[in-house]
Amino acid sequence: MAVEQKIHPRNRTAWQLQRTTGNPVTTLLESGVGNCYPGLEMDIRNLERRFFPFLAVDLLGPRAAIAEVNIAAARTSNTLTPEQLATYERLAQDTADPNQPFWFIRRIDGNFGPFGPMLLDLDTVGQAGLPGDAWAAVRVIPEGDALTLHLSLGRLANAPTATLTGRRQAYLAPSGALSSFFVPGEMTQSLCSPWTHDFRDCGCHYWASNHPDIAQLQKPADASPTFEGDRMVAWQRSVKGSFENPPAPARADRRSVEMAYYEINNRWQELAVVLDGREQGGAYAPNTFTATPFPDIPALVDQLRYAAGVELGVMLEYITAAFSLRRDATGVLADDIRAADAEIMRIAIGEMRHLRAVNDVLRGLSDRGLTGPFEPALRVASELPAGGGNTRPLSMRPLTRQTLKDFIEIERPSHSVDGLYGQIFATLQRDVPGPLVDTVALIMTEGNEHFETFIYIQDWLKEHDESAYLIPTQQPPSNHQLHQALQTRYLNLLDLLFRAYLAGVPAGAALIAQARTTMLANDGISGACRDLANAGFLVTFDMPSDPRFNPVPKP
């Protein structure tokens, strides 16, 4: 698996230019959860752990368990009566004894702020008019107020009991610093940390991208170059499996096959490293990037204009396909259609973003004085890439199996010379390093994701007959009123986009917003498409006669 190393950078400038495969940015310290969600630098719930003198209490749901007794401090304190000290001694002794159950706080007699003074039974928290849980109850007790704790050793009916009185402690020392009774690490001890199970339960839905819920199995060493892998499996599964003996596909209830908390704390090192969505074993061989740059900027511009046309063209094909799906199915079929429809439309919207991004790159070239004045690229490509350097004519068709195959082919990641963006990327990298390169890199990455999604769609629909998930459609007569309405709105949309791109940002922002509304509105593109489909017609787009939107050939 080792990558063939032809060139070894030796000094610093050589290393600086070296592009290496390594840990993603999400593993950097600055990508830590506290930076994404300010406030998560510490777990503020830990401030309540020491709400009562000489005790550390774990508060979880309705439970309040004594985790630690600072008996040394209690013994030297001059505020305790001999009886109180005796109680602390007993708590300390039992808490230190692993054979004894926990001492629990069962009831608190005190002032619960907005809930008023009461004797609160912690088993009743969460009921109407009471604090939501033990932590919330403790949280609202004003600092310095007198409290009485009623404790029991374990939670059985006849458990030994004890009572302690004292005052609610302040978090802060008089100096304003965190009180010295907190120990180092106590504020962060319950935070999520990578490689543990915690992120599965994270209320913030924070989950590092390299610790995914699901991943593809490790690729066999002898896999063909076009190997598409297979379905996703639960990454944290308890039984690892192999490619020959694969684990069951991931399901929504994957927790049943995943390691339990205790297990994962012991076996976390068995979790595979995931790169490109796939579990990796041994040395990672990245896709090598081999595209040759274009000789000059004019050739680059021609390819960019064609790429914009391809984005626009496939977007039209995807919309046509999405509107060929049935809306009246039931059961599993309905679920599969709904998922396919949602994903195809999501991808179509992605292509619209790419169209915009390509226009941004063209504008960037113009702004840098590398081309003449910027002219928006909104001409549909008459020929679309069909793999292996071949092309096929633009064709708006229902989502048949063949159509789906074509969609997969057009989105297939191709880092080779014939990739639509490969040469663009290489040229920009050579001639215009900086943000334009990143823009193109993003388009390429998203194309990869589109490819995978179409494979899923194929997977979902393959169990059903074409006739079951497609509506019977016919080509609308070119002068049909509904078809004409769509063409008018489409042309209007192109015109809005043309003017918006030309004006740039921020000047064109209002026009962009207007274009978006036009796409989604009932009296816009979306509405016109639905009307056509409901009337049993295929949703297709004519080539506008406006010269700004004439088809663009492959360079």
Next chain:
Amino acid sequence: MDRTTGLTTYSPAPSATATSQALLFDVSGAPHLFVVNGSRVYGLCDDAAASTHSAISAGGDAGVDALLTSLGLSAPSFVDDAAPREFPVRAISLAVAQKCNLGCTYCYAEGGSFGGARKNMPDHVAAEAVRRLIDEAAPGERVNIAFLGGEPLANRATLVAATEFAVERAAARNVSVGFSITTNGTLVTPDDGAFFERHGFAVTVSIDGIGESHDRLRPFKGARGSFKRIVERVRPLLAMQRRMQISARVTVTPQNLRLRETLDGLIDLGFHSVGFSPMLSSPTGRDQMSPADLQEMLAQMIDCGRAFEAHLSAGRRYPFSNMTGAMREIHKGTHRPYPCGAGGPYLGVSAEGDFFACHRFVGDKVGAMGDVVNGIDRERQRDWLQKRHVHFQEPCSGCWARYLCGGGCHHEVIHRGRPACDYIRGWLHYCLQAYVRLLDARPEFFETSRAEMGTMAAS
């Protein structure tokens, strides 16, 4: 074989292995590539080496461009044609004494007075230059003040006054200031040592050999030898080195080409580091190096370099400053359009208070840059920076070593041209090879900081 050393003379790399963009070189049989743009060093596999060799042999920029692209090594230009419009001055040298008690045969200052009357820099001129330097620096920045001459200790009073004024003014403005002095060593006293130590001076003693070979080149004005006196004077200071560092600088002429002997002798005396530079341009032409002398010097330098490699590989310190400097710069991938800061961030100040491109140009109209009263002549400075940019120097623009060398000392180039290009390329070629060897043998050497690099302890 060479007449004095028995060393095989060094032949520069055959032209087939270098173009203006790249140098293909060999380290014990392993092919390596130096990419001029960014001064990058790469190891190559045999396939890559073969295609590199044919692209370079064919000549022509397009072929080498295509090769670099195919190897994934093309990159935007690290150095462009534009000269900086303006440079904040961060270092000055003060010619506090334009006079000297020695009569060195080759002196650029012609006995210390730069061809004019002997004179001292008045205190107020030094103070004004220092004030200007410090006041133009932003808080937190570092500036450097160098005392040169002539022999700067011939005007000790101004040196001390200027230093103390600088310390006080820099502290008040939160600017950090470093000091250096280049001296002939004959006038230095223990009190000077204490003063230099207190202010952390970098002290450079000009010394051209051991005993007689030094005395031939650097006699007192009455022709008496100065070596014994220098050793007497400098030895107590060498023992005092804590904050201050005392280095030896050897000017190499046809008279003192036995470098290894000099290097080891001066290291034994206790100098913190020892460096060599060839005499390329003396006002009278006396003791200038001829091409054959430079060829001999190169062989001697490589001999010293080999000793450096051997010591370092064994984990021992060997303070040969030409090597430590070259290793540091190659490791960083230094790429610069100028050989030094002269005329840019560094200016020389004459005893009368005129600015010059550097200490060597004092009194020379070619390098005049304004004066301490009216400030830097920015137009002349811009013109200097534009004209001196290595892209506009010939034959530099076609040389693979241009961003390591920067085009050579301005003073020497303007007054004698570029007689030493083969020497410089030969030395850098050797240094690139030594770099790769040391990187493999002692990688930790390159991870140590600059300060530690000179003092890597014996272990």
